[in-house]
Amino acid sequence: MKLLTTIAQHAAVSPEQTAFRNGEDAISYRMLWDRSDRLAALIRNSCQLERQTPIVVYGHMGTDMPVSFLACVKAGYSYIPIDTSIPMERVRLIVEKSGAGLVINTTDSDLGLDNIAVLYTAALQLEQVEVIDRDLWVKENEVFYIIYTSGSTGNPKGVQVTAANLQSFTDWMTSDFPLEKGKVFLNQAPFSFDLSVMDFYPALQSGGTIHALTKDVINKPKQLFENLSGSALEIWTSTPSFVQMCFPNPDFNAEMLPELDTFLFCGEVLPLAVAKELKARFPEARIFNTYGPTEATVAVTSIEITEELLAKEEALPVGRPKPDMRILVVDETGNPLPDGEKGELILVGPSVTKGYLGEPLLTGKAYGIVYDMQAYQTGDAGLIKDGLVYCQGRLDYQIKLHGYRMELEEIEFHLQQSDYIKSAIIIPYAPEEEIEYLIAAVVPEANDFEKEYQLTAAIRKDLALRLPAYMIPRKFTYHFTIPMTMNGKADRKKMKEEVFA
Amino acid sequence: MDFKEKVLQVIAEVCEDDVVKEEHDLDIFEAGLLDSFATVELIVQFEEQLGINVPITEFDRDTWNTPNAIIDRLNELK
Structure with a gap:
């Protein structure tokens, strides 16, 4: 080598x-x-x-x-x-x-x-x-x-x-x-x-x-x-x-x-x-x-x-592809989109890795073959204009906080493991284009704490055993229920409105 | 609001947690309430809300670690 x-x-x-x-x-x-x-x-x-x-x-x-x-x-x-x-x-x-x-x-x-x-x-x-x-x-x-x-x-x-x-x-x-x-x-x-x-x-x-x-x-x-x-x-x-x-x-x-x-x-x-x-x-x-x-x-x-x-005073592009790589923008059904239209970024070529260790299902979902080359479906939303790639956030609940990549669902999973919590969702606080910190909106179990901050301290302690510090929310808010959407999923938009009300 | 309460308010705002108003000897770094990014925010807020300029190079985790310690340091710089 x-x-x-x-x-x-x-x-x-x-x-x-x-x-x-x-x-x-x-x-x-x-x-x-x-x-x-x-x-x-x-x-x-x-x-x-x-x-x-x-x-x-x-x-x-x-x-x-x-x-x-x-x-x-x-x-x-x-x-x-x-x-x-x-x-x-x-x-x-x-x-x-x-x-x-x-x-x-x-x-x-x-x-x-x-x-x-x-x-x-x-x-x-x-x-x-x-x-x-x-x-x-x-x-x-x-x-x-x-x-x-x-x-x-x-x-x-x-x-x-x-x-x-x-x-x-x-x-x-x-x-x-x-x-x-x-x-x-x-x-x-x-x-x-x-x-x-x-x-x-x-x-x-x-x-x-x-x-x-x-x-x-x-x-x-x-x-x-x-x-x-x-x-x-x-x-x-x-x-x-x-x-x-x-x-x-x-x-x-x-x-x-x-x-x-x-x-x-x-x-x-x-x-x-x-x-x-x-x-x-x-x-x-x-x-x-x-x-x-x-x-x-x-x-x-x-x-x-x-x-x-x-x-130009515009959002900065992330640039041109590495010479041996091809980048495509596709719609929900996987059809390539013309220049300037927003879709999911697909990366094709020798930089694309082998997949997830011991996870054939997850690998199959995200990786594939395009033009006879290894391809990866990023889940990143973006577009290509005049040969330049622009990133425009995520299509799912993956986020970047101070450069650390994380899945909101993973933090939520660990919050729900805590004995103090009935259910919880994470809301990123992003007053401008970047996320400053995470807020946990929590429905607590019955508990003996006199003050909310004591409950927060106990939850933080629990989380620190399982998650790296950068994945632990900075702010905790407490609620009676988590609003649901028509099809029974947590309504993140509504919850967000409630937290910032 | 006296000076001490004002400082506690600023810390509570940046930490997003009222625990600092109650437990004045809590180590806010050990408790995971403040990371390096929030530290910078705290210094900015001291300047904006209290008019005290804390040079970032003066900020040391070991001597600015609890609400009481922060109040003492700010009193020195006032």
């Missing part, structure tokens, strides 16, 4: 170059290559797993995360990255459902998992030198990584991305964007979120350095800006929400980050106002908007946001 071969070359030619750093630790290309080889050999020799068995890699942004990812694929296995922000119950569910054969734990905490081998990287000596034969590396049509996304039935689903999918994406990034060799890339997203892939593999293939921000740094604005000031960042990769979060600091500009020349956005709508503000603060930098679901390997469209585009 070209990606791995290229990383090997960087390790040979510039061994001391930093591949990855997180503010505390750093790892060079030589160490990354060497340690991942040794770990790959250890996994092969000690675990006797069948080829392509998924391996869970658990942790936050330690240097053992990249080592473990490469170790898995060098030994012919796929990996499932799981960030420490994911609650244990969900981790257990993913381990079970994926049929993982091993958990590599890069943290010190005990995950309390039974019936599965757990390898702690901190305790490993890895002294035995053993070079892994390249014939063992994950092959083109084999799975490279699996990322779990929110599922509407309450269970997360694992998107299987092949080596060929990832290679196609990485080649596009390094050739169609100004990512010259040896640049410093920002990594803001946790590894369980595929926005991290947007900087991680393009950086490694181009011999660059990944500068990762840990959640502790992001949570403390003072540390965050000190960190950024000393980062020498050249390529910024984040959600629009994250860069927006930096705006209240007036010093966040080209003076703070003089080397920064490229912004890459993905994961949610890039609001016009954010792009304008950014141009004012970083007049020399180029800004790129991109779009794509995890099922089509991170991103499949791109466009440079120029002054000319900003001057």
Whole structure:
């Protein structure tokens, strides 16, 4: 695989170059290559797993995360990255459902998992030198990584991305964007979120350095800006929400980050106002908007946001398709629509992944074959005008909140599991084009709490066991009933009116 | 409304939860009431509603973690 071969070359030619750093630790290309080889050999020799068995890699942004990812694929296995922000119950569910054969734990905490081998990287000596034969590396049509996304039935689903999918994406990034060799890339997203892939593999293939921000740094604005000031960042990769979060600091500009020349956005709508503000603060930098679901390997469209585009004062397009991809807009019956008409976006070509792990029914519903190529039905509403793709929300209850993708039905499913709740629906609060937070409209069970806020606190506690923090609603409102539509479904529109009344 | 009540009102509005008006020593980050995005909103509201400018670089989760702590810090900046 070209990606791995290229990383090997960087390790040979510039061994001391930093591949990855997180503010505390750093790892060079030589160490990354060497340690991942040794770990790959250890996994092969000690675990006797069948080829392509998924391996869970658990942790936050330690240097053992990249080592473990490469170790898995060098030994012919796929990996499932799981960030420490994911609650244990969900981790257990993913381990079970994926049929993982091993958990590599890069943290010190005990995950309390039974019936599965757990390898702690901190305790490993890895002294035995053993070079892994390249014939063992994950092959083109084999799975490279699996990322779990929110599922509407309450269970997360694992998107299987092949080596060929990832290679196609990485080649596009390094050739169609100004990512010259040896640049410093920002990594803001946790590894369980595929926005991290947007900087991680393009950086490694181009011999660059990944500068990762840990959640502790992001949570403390003072540390965050000190960190950024000393980062020498050249390529910024984040959600629009994250860069927006930096705006209240007036010093966040080209003076703070003089080397920064490229912004890459993905994961949610890039609001016009954010792009304008950014141009004012970083007049020399180029800004790129991109779009794509995890099922089509991170991103499949791109466009440079120029002054000319900003001057139009219109909603920003997500851009033109990646050259080897075709994007169609279809109506409800699947018939292609002419230019400018709104429908569902269908993605066709080599970026489309293999489907959901162990879920043939779900895969069959969303994936198919068009023009003899793999195709994915996004559920995103959109249109194409003059060759540019515009996104216009969802056709179902999937949403993006600060770049995190989630199914409202999954949150509702977990709310209903709580003993305090009879029924509940989630209403996104979106005063303008983006969602600011979620509101849970709840019909409570009888309870002994004196005040509503005590009930809310109890429900929050319940939810935190099962859902990541970003999926927990900010506001809870209480009601006697949930209004129904004529055909017996929850009437979201009416409920919304009631909540905002 | 005195200053303390005004501050509590602002925090309650941003957290969308009246618990902060009752439990002044509740750690609002640990309770999951405030994330990084809402933190920014809170700072904006201090400026808009109270006329106090809190430089974002001064905001530290460890010392701005409870309603009481926030009132103390704002009193220092007033």
